[in-house]
Amino acid sequence: GDSVTQMEGPVTLSEEAFLTINCTYTATGYPSLFWYVQYPGEGLQLLLKATKADDKGSNKGFEATYRKETTSFHLEKGSVQVSDSAVYFCALSDLGTGFQKLVFGTGTRLLVSP
Amino acid sequence: NAGVTQTPKFQVLKTGQSMTLQCAQDMNHEYMSWYRQDPGMGLRLIHYSVGAGITDQGEVPNGYNVSRSTTEDFPLRLLSAAPSQTSVYFCASKMGGTYNEQFFGPGTRLTVL
Secondary structure (H helix, E strand, C coil), X not given: CCEEEXXXXXXXXXXXXXXXXXXXXECCCXXXXXXXXECCCCCEEEEEEECCCCCEEEECCEEXXXXXXXXXXXXXXXXXXXXXXXXXXXXXXXXXXXXXXXXXXXXXXXXXXX | CCCEEEECCEEEECCCCCEEEEEEXXXXXXXXXXXXXXXXXXXXXXXXXXXXXXXEECCCCCCEEECCCCCCECCEEECCCCXXXXXXXXXXXXXXXXXXXXXXXXXXXXXXX
């Protein structure tokens, strides 16, 4: 079945450092890809998405490019802030069923220090 | 506009007890779903609904029941709680259509002793 693999955390960075969180996927069809963020004590929020190969999703300085040839969707940000500390989930959805069944990775915790 | 609300925020049960986790949304979304979040496993889909009166099983449905009598509400019932159901539960909703965003509630942390 479909699956998502994320790098294990925590990822610990200083403010203004460059961030990369790796995500690779396995899917039989042509899924849409998502990054969700979970701040402490809150539910998940959609951060960005890409619906087809070579699409780049971007939001709040974060970006990720749908790479079909490497089955990857790595999350990047050029300069992280303390407020970016959260857990980040990569997810895919095979839309063939019509209902957006999301398959999540295990999540990567990001800790940013001043 | 409150979005997706869940009650309670925290709950402790004894093995064998039953309870209902409440979920409501005020966005007139057609689709609603329940996920559980466990350490090292991400979120897994329990049940979902594509409209009032229509529900279906997700990846891990055993031990849980759902019903959807109104568009707004989608309660999750634990009939006989087990320690394996200790988890954080998230409800989500989205409009019908392929690319619309899913909105998640704040979660319910359940401990079964």
